Amino acid sequence: xxxxxxxxxxxxxxxxxxxxxxxxxxxxxxxxxxxxxxxxxxxxxxxxxxxxxxxxxxxxxxxxxxxxxxxxxxxxxxxxxxxxxxxxxxxxxxxxxxxxxxxxxxxxxxxxxxxxxxxxxxxxxxxxxxxxxxxxxxxxxxxxxxxxxxxxxxxxxxxxxxxxxxxxxxxxxxxxxxxxxxxxxxxxxxxxxxxxxxxxxxxxxxxxxxxxxxxxxxxxxxxxxxxxxxxxxxxxxxxxxxxxxxxxxxxxxxxxxxxxxxxxxxxxxxxxxxxxxxxxxxxxxxxxxxxxxxxxxxxxxxx
Amino acid sequence: xxxxxxxxxxxxxxxxxxxxxxxxxxxxxxxxxxxxxxxxxxxxxxxxxxxxxxxxxxxxxxxxxxxxxxxxxxxxxxxxxxxxxxxxxxxxxxxxxxxxxxxxxxxxxxxxxxxxxxxxxxxxxxxxxxxxxxxxxxxxxxxxxxxxxx
Numbered sequence: 001x002x003x004x005x006x007x008x009x010x011x012x013x014x015x016x017x018x019x020x021x022x023x024x025x026x027x028x029x030x031x032x033x034x035x036x037x038x039x040x041x042x043x044x045x046x047x048x049x050x051x052x053x054x055x056x057x058x059x060x061x062x063x064x065x066x067x068x069x070x071x072x073x074x075x076x077x078x079x080x081x082x083x084x085x086x087x088x089x090x091x092x093x094x095x096x097x098x099x100x101x102x103x104x105x106x107x108x109x110x111x112x113x114x115x116x117x118x119x120x121x122x123x124x125x126x127x128x129x130x131x132x133x134x135x136x137x138x139x140x141x142x143x144x145x146x147x148x149x150x151x152x153x154x155x156x157x158x159x160x161x162x163x164x165x166x167x168x169x170x171x172x173x174x175x176x177x178x179x180x181x182x183x184x185x186x187x188x189x190x191x192x193x194x195x196x197x198x199x200x201x202x203x204x205x206x207x208x209x210x211x212x213x214x215x216x217x218x219x220x221x222x223x224x225x226x227x228x229x230x231x232x233x234x235x236x237x238x239x240x241x242x243x244x245x246x247x248x249x250x251x252x253x254x255x256x257x258x259x260x261x262x263x264x265x266x267x268x269x270x271x272x273x274x275x276x277x278x279x280x281x282x283x284x285x286x287x288x289x290x291x292x293x294x295x296x297x298x299x300x301x302x303x
Numbered sequence: 304x305x306x307x308x309x310x311x312x313x314x315x316x317x318x319x320x321x322x323x324x325x326x327x328x329x330x331x332x333x334x335x336x337x338x339x340x341x342x343x344x345x346x347x348x349x350x351x352x353x354x355x356x357x358x359x360x361x362x363x364x365x366x367x368x369x370x371x372x373x374x375x376x377x378x379x380x381x382x383x384x385x386x387x388x389x390x391x392x393x394x395x396x397x398x399x400x401x402x403x404x405x406x407x408x409x410x411x412x413x414x415x416x417x418x419x420x421x422x423x424x425x426x427x428x429x430x431x432x433x434x435x436x437x438x439x440x441x442x443x444x445x446x447x448x449x450x451x452x453x
Contacts, residue, residue, distance in 0.1 A: 237451030265439075267356055268349035273442045275450070
């Protein structure tokens with residue numbers, strides 16, 4: 001038997017199979033952007049936009065590298081290590097060339113809820129659009145309006161350190177077929193307005209489950225073990241469970257957890273440092289107290 | 304006591320002593336264990352300070368001085384317990400402690416300076432700023448140089 005068939009027919013058959021496979025791959029991974037016609041007329045609420053910005057801890061991942069002059073602005077570029085490679089998060093200040101200054105409202109909603117760049121490229125799910133799908137449209141538009149009023153910073157970042165970047169990026173489209181086929185999070189079993197608010201902040205903009213939900217072999221969140229923690233995405237150590245925080249005597253009550261989220265280790269709550277949680281806590285501390293309290297109430301209800 | 308019983312008691316006693324000595328020796332030459340103990344004491348001493356900060360306890364300069372001094376002493380002790388190669392295993396020490404030794408030393412010194420400043424606080428108005436600086440120094444170092452729980 002020859003290893004490489006030379007018959008023109010066999011070669012032609014192989015070429016056809018490859019072409020069909022390539023077409024199927026291309027077709028399955030084609031972008032499906034949010035239609036501009038579905039954007040409602042909207043009066044932006046900048047205060048709400050700012051709240052959502054902090055609830056999502058946007059700055060934690062999109063912060064500039066150490067030593068940048070505008071450290072408080074989300075111009076991106078701080079390396080974000082993951083098991084598949086190092087990512088350099090996008091500049092989300094309104095710089096027209098290197099940031100999101102040229103993005104339409106539909107572009108922004110597409111990015112946030114469909115994981116698509118304005119040019120149709122897929123975003124890797126290190127950007128948690130799977131969770132952001134659960135955000136309400138007016139909230140997304142308020143968040144965009146807030147970002148558009150930040151000072152534009154010109155910042156160019158290295159390409160992501162992922163093997164076969166272009167192909168992998170297109171391949172994310174296959175993964176999205178699975179991940180985005182799942183329904184977005186929606187509120188169920190609310191006990192009070194504050195609990196509902198907390199549930200929304202935790203699950204939609206807060207995307208706490210991105211780290212605190214264990215993931216299955218397809219890198220999809222294992223909702224059967226909701227918020228039960230798991231291996232740390234950066235590779236060393238664990239992400240703690242958020243279930244039974246009171247029963248396990250981590251926090252006495254919602255008032256204490258609120259205090260912990262607002263102050264973190266400045267008041268000695270050392271569980272809120274390390275593994276990236278210190279950054280998240282610093283962002284959550286900027287929320288209105290009623291929102292931090294709502295988050296605490298919701299988290300302590302996870303039993 | 305019969306000879307057998309005496310032998311038994313003696314060997315039991317000796318075993319216990321040996322096991323104890325081994326344990327002490329192990330702890331003594333294991334800096335990861337020692338610095339962990341020191342940090343546990345820091346955490347314990349922080350609790351009365353937090354109680355004052357959240358007004359669960361009244362401001363008391365003596366309590367502040369006592370606990371902040373313990374924190375300072377234990378931080379100094381812990382700082383000397385990070386020899387090269389003492390990471391890994393159960394330790395939460397990040398490799399950056401040794402790859403960025405100057406940064407780590409600076410962070411540790413800032414924490415010690417903050418503890419010393421806290422120990423010197425005598426009036427309530429200066430208390431909260433000192434608390435934020437001290438706790439903030441713990442956070443800054445832990446965010447950068449400490450791994451999540453293993």
